[in-house]
Amino acid sequence: MAKSHDVRRYPGFMAITILCLVILYAPLLVVAVYSFNASPSITIWEGVSLRWYVDVFTGPESAKFREAAWNSFIIAITAATTATAIATLAATAVLRSGRFRLRTFSLGLISLPLMVPEIVTAVATLIFFNAIAIERGLLTILLAHIAFCIPFAYMPISARMQGIEASYEQAAMDLYATKRQAFTRILMPLMMPGIVSGFLLAFIISLDDFIITNFVKGAGVETLPTAIFGAVKQGIKPNIMAISTLLLLVSIVLVALSWLIGRRDQARGR
């Protein structure tokens, strides 16, 4: 019975799967491989070399990239931290307030930005900053990043929290913990895997955001994605591939970390 419904037996399933995987991963693979190319051409293979990686750190554009990377890193850390804190409090309020109608509504309100086209958010944010006459620069990038990171941080945190029965906090309060103690001693530690995932997700999203950043950044302020874009406009050089590969590596490490935390947690039977 179950077998006849197995999706793997549908004709062409394997072919389509492989096609999808190729479309998804072939470009990444090409970039990664060609970042080790010895040739200054991006299409002709001349042998393995680390020259473009060296170029990223010491070449003529290295100062620009280093500053951009530093900006990106600072913004990602700050935005992810702030967004995670806000998302944690929001999830607590929404899921533990007990008023059900409000809950559905706020859930929609918080997750809606995920579905709004990014360009719309970018324009709206820019108009907002203009309206309040705030000078564009690192601060505006940071504020914008905090705002759009919140729903991303919120998702894993609220998913985690939904799995935590209210009886743990009730047990804590029954054992003379105040509401605040029940939160810090019980709920927070139990939510930690969700909080870490939320933070990592927000960090990656902030790190690689281009559209919104490009709108709200001031002249001369660059993050890594806008710097890369700027460099690409002058023609693609293999050092771009090296940078992209490095970024990819950072993302993979973070995703793996988040997965490992989730798995360790499952193994403990929570």
Add this chain to the structure above:
Amino acid sequence: MPQDRDIAIDVRDAVKRYGTFTALKRISLSIRDNEFFTLLGPSGCGKTTLLRMIAGFEEVTEGTIYLYGQEIDRLPPHKRPVNTVFQNYALFPHMDVLENVGFGLEMLGKSRAEARARAGDVLEMVQLSQFASRMPYQLSGGQQQRVALARALAPRPRVLLLDEPLSALDLKLRKAMQVELKHLQRETGITFIFVTHDQEEALTMSDRIAVMSEGELQQLGEAREIYERPRNVFVADFIGDTNLMEVTVDRIAGGRAQCHLGGGHKLTCDAVEGIGAGARVHMSLRPERLFLSARPVEEESLSGTVREMIYIGTDITTVVDLADGPQFTVRSSNSTRGNARVFEPGAKVAVNMEPGAARLLVD
């Protein structure tokens, strides 16, 4: 007003409404100091609701709850000297057993060392000392149950609330825990309020039982009283097995009520206040207080035919059809010393009853 030192919990006219649904309909009951008190009733009757109102997790819609004379129904849970053993135990998954048990003491402001020492003592009391450094997920269900118990007992609450704490355990462990709980209650002198829907459990463990149904208190009394003198049809039916039948009261004389059931069968039993001659009411007859004989042994023996004989190990249950009358279930103990004469289906028998076996029910 209740100022009594002997009353641990006094619930006065408590009403609980969820929107338009009334979960508790004006309940009043007093739970005595140092008592093993049981709330018994079928699923959905409001036992948990009442318990949660005492613990502070549900607000009372109307009414008052006193703890040793002090009004507590507006206090948050952490200000009530009452602890709960949750049905799902709710052990903190990120703390080991010792930390779990010491948590309440720590929250009360005791030093870590003091909390740990006391937690160790309580763990010894429930025979779990060797598990002190285990995490909850490394324990069996029965062990988790005892940790939950230890955790709730450690801060020395004045009242301990237990919401069906044994329902997740298998029968054998459950029986063992019943004994252990009862023992712990005596040893600690703490008032226990125990919730169950298992009438046998309630009868074995409790000093007093409150039988509830659909948000109302049906009867409150000692186990024996509830079993032997049920007040109404619900209690008679819910506690133990019984033969329930409709009878008409013919005459009341000398504290005795003469009744008849269909088919010309007559029965006399103790009169009950509120039931007069001519009333058509229910009567409860406990199967183990009836016995069978081949010939009538007394004037009021009821004659009938055996329909079924069921062997259940300790007992033998016989179902008898009265001539033109209702059906009776009779239980006799499976021992040669008892009156265990086994009658096969089809045999003509007389159903006889011990004094006090029949009881009239008010409603």
